[in-house]
Amino acid sequence: MVEPIRLNSLASEVFDRVVDAITSGEFEPGEKLSESNLARELGISRGPIREALQRLEGKLVQRVPRVGVRVIEFGADELRQLFYLREAMEGMAARLAAENVSDDWLAEVEGMLGRHGQSIRDSHSYRQKSTDEDFHFAIARASGCANIERLLLSEVYYQLRIHRLKSSTRPGRAEEALAEHRAIFDRLRARDPDGAEAAMRAHIRSARESTLSLL
Amino acid sequence: MVEPIRLNSLASEVFDRVVDAITSGEFEPGEKLSESNLARELGISRGPIREALQRLEGKLVQRVPRVGVRVIEFGADELRQLFYLREAMEGMAARLAAENVSDDWLAEVEGMLGRHGQSIRDSHSYRQKSTDEDFHFAIARASGCANIERLLLSEVYYQLRIHRLKSSTRPGRAEEALAEHRAIFDRLRARDPDGAEAAMRAHIRSARESTLSLL
């Protein structure tokens, strides 16, 4: 079988690069992103740059008409509101997932949780490396609700990554979070929608408290 | 005080016009929107058109790379998922609003509900004319959560309008909805977050059932 030729548009390429640059801290919050400069640095014209920056608007950057685009700034208020949104959407995702999950999915996620436990015992941190390993993303996928999956990815998780860049987690929080994940998983395996939503919302409230108490 | 000069960008103008055209039925679901054609018809270049269409991506249109943009098509599945998202976000909005609302806000919304009641007695329909008169939008505003307000507006309400274009409501649904709105309002006035969220979610589930049963 022949490999299909991957013809990413320049705009998508720029989009990915800017997301990486922002979520890795290369571009700092509040920093101005000039279309002309980016175009010069990347060696392309301003069109694709404009397109990529516009796709990021409201997610990772803010635009001021006739002035330009800056990396979003993140205060305690914004962070709290982000957790509210997350609680609402992920709670619903967990509810829907509880109605949908297959035995295969449960087995896979159980393995993931086992690896997470091992990782914590090794390093006492709980940083997910890839989205495939992300428990929350797995539930969003399993919800079968394309809207929720898309919005969580594009509106919530990107912004969360910005915050995680410059904040540490409370000692012991990793173990707590894993225990809460196991509680959610337990309700998913029991196919208990109410319980799954309640467990997920409790988990996210707990993460919110833990995060905000450190500011 | 001098009125600030309103200098809308062409892209915003096009955005508004395309939203109107789609939500009013001038552009039908599935119809292809050609950048070149729109540019010719509106007498401007393709840049602002591209920008406007891109802002609508995922909301009212879908883009296929190298092919173009079509008006989003709306099946029963998509509609159900839209109601799930709505239930999650508006439920949370009602909860937050119950913690935030001022007496002034309550008085204003009580007046709005009174007008809605009158409108139903007159015409037996429950079509909101403007967003200012929209009960749900008022709650989203009152939540004080900018994220939720923005996403409800841009992701949910636009799509709902498409659906309402070509679907009738069950006889008697208007009265039901108003009664449910009053129940939500009652919990808001009592500053009861749990009750407000529960009432809102019950209302949206009820709307979902009523809507889907007609397909």
Added chain:
DNA sequence: TGGCTGTCCTCTGTCAACAGTTTGCGATCA
């Protein structure tokens, strides 16, 4: 007759350039 192929036209993705606006800096004046 049915499917494949080549051609033409239109459209999207990208680029380079122009006009008007914002911003920063230096000069001017009280």
Added chain:
DNA sequence: TGATCGCAAACTGTTGACAGAGGACAGCCA
């Protein structure tokens, strides 16, 4: 000395043009 004004540079919003890809249609071959 401090604030204001004017100018120049840089940037955004917009335009028109070009290259390559997709789609329609007619002609060709089995």
